[in-house]
Amino acid sequence: MERAAASYHVVLIGIDVYSGGVYPLRGCVNDIDEIQELLLNRLGVPADRIKRFAAPLRGGPPRPTTVPTQRPTRANLIAALTALGDEVKPGDRVFIYHSGHGTRSEVIDPRDNGRYYREALLATDSNVAEGERLVFDWELNRLLGKIAERTPAVTVVLDCCFSAGATRAAPEKGARPRYVKSPRPIVLRPEIAPPPATGERGAARRLGVGSGDFMVVAACLDDERARESDGSGGGPPAPGRQQKTHGLLTRALVEQLSALEDTTLSELRWGQIWRTVAARVEAMNAYQHPWLSSNPVRRVFGGPPEAGDIGYSVTFDAASATYRLNAGSLVGVTEGAVVALYPELGSPGAAAVFPPVGTPEDLRERIGLVRVISTGRATSDAKADPAMPPPSSPPSAVLRGRLIRPGVGAKLVVALAPYDEAMANRLAASPFLEIAKAGNKGQITLVQRSDKAWAITDDIYGTGEEPGPPVPTLPFLANTAPAAGAADIAVALVEHYYLYAAPLRIARNCTDLADCLEMRLLDCNEQRGVLPPELVHNPPLPELQPAKQPNYEVKAGRFDAVNDRWIALGDCYCIQIENTSDIDLWLTLVNCDSEGRVNIHASRYPIARKSRKTFWSSSGVLGDPMCATLSAGQSLGVDRFVAIATTNNTASLDYLKRDTSFAEIASGVGERGEHPRGASERWTAAVVVVRMTAT
Known part of the structure; x- marks a missing residue:
């Protein structure tokens, strides 16, 4: 096997055995065994580029010895990630895989007795009851931030839980959650560096958000528990096959990778496999929804950020010869709409950015056309139309779609x-x-x-x-x-x-839970220093211009691009969103900006009933406010922030993102391009307008 051309740095962490009374797991070391074999024997990563940390159960199967194994203690894990921050070079690829327990616990900061909830990874020597030797999310973020400063080609896979959300169904026989809860609040010890103002829950939610320097792959959403299982569903193993326990995410990922040629792995994109992986996990556990932090055009085994159009997710049901889209009437996919189908994002030879509709490039890319026959709020069904070229893709493939002709009432x-x-x-x-x-x-x-x-x-x-x-x-x-x-x-x-304007149209149609979502801007102009973590989501800040809400008027900063300096700073603010209902909601926060781009600040973000969340800048640091800015030549502009929330936590609106501005189109650049959990699916929305005037 030839060595991989890219320079890799790999850290594999699999922990089945824990101290401090934490119940053991059975599949975590199995997980990293599978990933290690794939890296060595199929991807060609040299053994000396892999650091392996494992704590297996006694009496388990023989373990590979090609890569030396170290104990996954807190000290060893911290040391390994710290060393990576010094070793990696620009262009290197970093791949970190963690399989084990996660925890969400109440933390007490002895500096001011502040209390707040934080997530942590468990090391093999962690004592959750005493709050000892945990790897807290803010520590992990600091370590990975140092690595990202040296190379953006970083992928972190977390097959574990990150919150204490209630399990909504009894697990299948042989399945168990990868989650541990502390029986009492954890008092931070002096040797633990205190957290910064990063009060957002979960390492998975903070890694790479904003800067795009990380691809984080999480086994579940913030309010869910990841599970492991022997894959049998409680039944006997298939004849001639050994039953092995794995995390559901790892099992689905390895299944997809096993079907691919070795030569494709180094350039494999998440978009080629992700929707199938996620669907497989959700089929094994309907209450576990895997999550990606970045554009799925990125490479699976470490790769820098890249542009690409996500499009609608399209799957095929062979029994009914029907195509299911993850977009519905809220976004204008109504009955009679025509949707073009393309290979999934990242597929070999497929353009990451949709070509302009109807061009020769577009026609070469297309797999075919389908017409929508029925539609719900967030999903729709379509069939191949005899009058249109039939789709040529294998029925089992997950495809990418985009609207090319609106349906009834959607123009x-x-x-x-x-x-x-x-x-x-x-x-x-x-x-x-x-x-x-x-x-x-x-x-x-x-x-x-x-x-x-x-x-x-x-x-x-x-x-x-x-x-x-x-x-x-x-x-x-x-x-x-x-x-x-x-x-x-x-x-x-x-x-x-x-x-x-699609997010604005959605907001107008979200009337099921009227007046249950409130959005306001908080004034950060006088904020000094770093907010304590427990205050980040409910900061003691006044509302910005309360008399004008929801239409704010702010001063925008001016930047001197020639001399690379700010001439004047604009008003600073953060966005607070409150769920006033008695129902848990999942939020997407979108900005339709003054240049014509659509940016997604949060996707499927859980906001519990009667609670608030505050959203800061896209720098990736909570407590870092947004600052009003205008592009060169602009003297006046408007940003429109749209908060869209639903009881359907499987509904993704990521396809709303637009990277092209009106100015780019005018200059000739051109366009760049599930089932509800409860008995009924309900939606609500709020909009604020930020009018910016140059200082």
Whole structure:
């Protein structure tokens, strides 16, 4: 076997045996045995690039000896990760795999007797009852942050639990959760470095959020327990096969990797396997939902951040010859909609970014077209239409889809001012658009400016020509150039607006739990120093301009790109969201920004009933406020934050993300591109508008 071309640094941690009365596990060392064999014999990682930490049960099967094994004590694990922070070089790939117990415990900071809940990994010598020798989430974050400073090609897999959420179903025979709870609050000992202001629960939720320097793969969501099982469901093993216990995530991952050629592994992308892996885990345990922190275009065995369009997840049911999409009426996928199917993100030869619709590149990429026949709030069903090219993909494949023709009642209604028949005909040729009759209102209005350019206007944005010193009274979003080809650019801009405004359309349709979600901006301008962790999600900060909520007016900072320095700092704030209902919700927080991009700040984030969460900047450091900024040349802009929450924790809205701005489209860059847990699925939303004026 040839050695892998990339320079790898691998840490494998498998812990079945614990001190301090913690019940043992059975599959954690089995997990890293499987991963180690794959790395050595199939990926070609040299044995001297792997550090192995294992605590197996006595009397278990023989263990591999190619890589020396060390005890996974707290001291050894801390030392290994610390050393990586000094050893790795730019371009190196780091792959860390942890299989074992996780815990969520109440922690008391002796500095001020503050109490808060934090997550930790258990080392083999951890004593949960006494709070000794745990690896807390903030310690893990610090160590991994040092590694990420040297290389962004880092993947961390955590096959363990990270919260004390109640198990919602009895486990199958032979299955057990990888979770331990402390019987009493843990008082931090002097030798443990105190946590920073990172009050968000769970290492999995903090690693790589914002900066994108990590790919974190978690076995479950924050409120769930990961399980391990012998895979039999309580039945006897298949003839001639030995039953082995594994974590459900590891079992599903290894199953997928086993079906692939060795030569494909080093460049394998999560997108090629992830949706199948997640579906397999959820089939084994309906209350465990694996989670990725970053774009699935990244490589499985360590790789830097890369751009890519997630698209809808599309699976095929052979019995009914029906395609199931993870998008429904809330986002405009209604009956009659046409969806193009493509290979999953990261598949060999597949473009990570969707080509422009209808181009030769698009037609080469497409697997086929399907038409939606029925739709729910967050899912829809489609079938191949005899009038369209049938999908050519294997029925078992997980595909990627995108809307190319909206269904009933889902087109964007555009008005023209003044009404221009030639422009109206050009816009009407787009499958996404419907043209309002002359004199009628639309959802947006395309206004011809004095320079003959066409500008997109809506309830927030104007043409950029409105008078009002020293800046226009209305912010400006996008316009065509006043030249030949303006009609084509106008179509591209308006079609991008259709995608850009999708979160706003969803918010208008989320009325099941009216007024149960409150969103406000908190004033961070006078914040000094680091907030204690217990205050990060309920900080003692005043609301920013309470009389103007939900429409805030702030001063934006200015940056001198030539001299690489800030000329003036803008207003600073954080976003607090409160669930006032008696129902646990899962939240997606989206920003439709002033440039036309859609950024996702949180995805499927749990907010318990009658509780608050506060969201900080995307720097990855809680307590670091957001600061109002405008792009070069902008004097006025608006960010619209949209909080969308649901009782359906399987509903993902990640496909809303848009990386392309209106300016890029106008300049010719072009577009870059489940079942509810409870008896019923309910949705709610809140929107705040942040109007920014340059200082």
